[in-house]
Amino acid sequence: MLAPVAPRPQREAARWSLRRVDDPDLAWYRELYARVGGPYLWASRLALGDERLGALLRDEAVEVYVFRDGARDEGLLELDFRVPGECEIVYFGVTAEYVGTGAGRFLMNRALEIAWAQPIRRFWLHTCTLDHPKAVAFYERSGFRAFKREIEIFDDPRALGHLPRDVAPGVPLFE
Numbered sequence: 001m002l003a004p005v006a007p008r009p010q011r012e013a014a015r016w017s018l019r020r021v022d023d024p025d026l027a028w029y030r031e032l033y034a035r036v037g038g039p040y041l042w043a044s045r046l047a048l049g050d051e052r053l054g055a056l057l058r059d060e061a062v063e064v065y066v067f068r069d070g071a072r073d074e075g076l077l078e079l080d081f082r083v084p085g086e087c088e089i090v091y092f093g094v095t096a097e098y099v100g101t102g103a104g105r106f107l108m109n110r111a112l113e114i115a116w117a118q119p120i121r122r123f124w125l126h127t128c129t130l131d132h133p134k135a136v137a138f139y140e141r142s143g144f145r146a147f148k149r150e151i152e153i154f155d156d157p158r159a160l161g162h163l164p165r166d167v168a169p170g171v172p173l174f175e
Helices: 026-040 050-057 103-116 135-141
Strands: 016-020 062-069 072-080 086-094 122-125
Touching (some): 016 103, 026 072, 050 062, 103 122
16 A cells, blocks of 8 residues: 555444553463464464564554453554554454454554554555455455565464464364
């Protein structure tokens, strides 16, 4: 995305909010990260030691937000402004219970507001075939356009012990 776009209509939910977490507790972050990303085999943050993860999340150019439903933490947004003039959505998602409820649209509209409030010229993200089947269409409706495709190969985080073996049951585990 090379210019701001108008936010798309969203469902209003009085209990939904987004809160910035300036100094995230690492246990809290890992638990939420695993709940949101487990179905999509998110594991890179789980493999980092406390020192490295803490330094990354506490970098003043990295912003962590939690999507909340009342007092429940049910989504994660991580924005990276470390490259001047750019913002990358590093992590974006809601827990399985909130997929399809409009919570993702709520979260994306907030991400657009936050990112474009900064002096950036590019707002971007990575996605992959392990993401939700409707993710690419959602990102395109949000104003993003594909600019590059790559093949990446990584070890299954379930086989490495970073995620429980029963997450992402639709993704075969080969050993």
